Amino acid sequence: MKYCNNCKVNVVGNRKYCPLCQEAIKGDPTDEVFPTISFVYREHGLFFKIMLLASIVIATVSVAFNILFPQRGAWSLFVLGGLGSVWASLITAINKRNNIPKNLVYQVMIISVITILWDLITGWRGWSITYVIPLACVFAIISMAIISKVRNLHVEDYILYIIIDGLFGIIPVIFILMGLVKSLFPSLLCIVTSIISLSTILIFEEQKLRAEIKRRLHM
Template sequence: MQFCEHCKVHIRGNRKYCPLCQNVLTGEGREEEEIVPAIPTSYQYNLILRVMVFLSICIIVLSFAVNALFPVQVNWPMFIIAGILCVWISLAMVIRKRHNVPKSIIWQVAVISILAVIWDWRTGWIGWSLDYVFPIACVVAMIVMYISAKVLHLGVRDFIIYILLDGIFGILPVIFLLCNLLQVKYPSVISVSCSILSLAAVLLFEWENIWEELKKRLHM
């Protein structure tokens, strides 16, 4: 019989993931023990995807309109488009690898940031990788985590992980600000602000569930 380390329960049948928490099961299962019928998992994609497409179009149009009214040397609407593309790519990868959402998001932010820094360095180091790409990647990661939690109906255990991730995403842009490594500071300020607000929202509205989960996991 298979066993779930997170729920501390034995699972009959030949399953790969726990039906309660979706963690990987240990032990060996038997086909004849399967008593739970296979129920296909479905997500309410249509409305969420339509809203996201509409918001993406609105943001792109608004960025080009603002740039046309208040032109600057930096073509920042292209960074907005790149950020939106990152949102869609990240969301698609997270949903595909939904059994390990936090790890997938961390790897994406790390790879995008490292590639941007290398590209910036090889082209003469203008500083756009730290000014724009990294804070945008942090904000995108927080957006993807929130949407993934809602779409995939993730539990309290994952909220705890999200709190830690939000803290990491908020601290790193602060380091660049304190070290005076940025020429354009408002993207990093926005990233830090979004991280603090996200962390505050989770703590305020999910604190009871998080505390119960911590007591259960720490055997308090």
């Protein structure tokens, strides 16, 4: 075990310097008593560095070409917005990777906000509400259904899944009632997918859900 002559304490692990006084310590190293914590940003550091470099190159080249050819409009702003969207979605997916339902909700929220802003900036044609948001909800519902079966999620996750399904199914209904959609197909597809998914859970997981609700309500 290593020993610090300045602090008169033993130091566990393979440290070169005392954690208290930062003086050099001597002795034989020992095994660490604390588990090694893995960080996804460190584990995939090369990937993130390549992504960052590629983003900088694309952004720089786009702005440079836009300055050289200004007659085509400020199209480089859309490139920068797209890169920002990719990074926002990627960081959210990583930070919420252990909570799949919350991750999907955040992803849909990010996509919805970004597409609505883009729709407003480009003169509001309604494509964000008519197509992108309903289809994003459909993708989230299907993804959650597949992931829940693959990972054998617990009943608690199923309850949260029901809430998410209901939320994704209500959003297109609100858009239709407010007369914001120009095509009914994407919204109806989202509503139908939500109803089928909810029905599947309620029919095949009825006993588990009922037992979990009784346990939570102390019935």
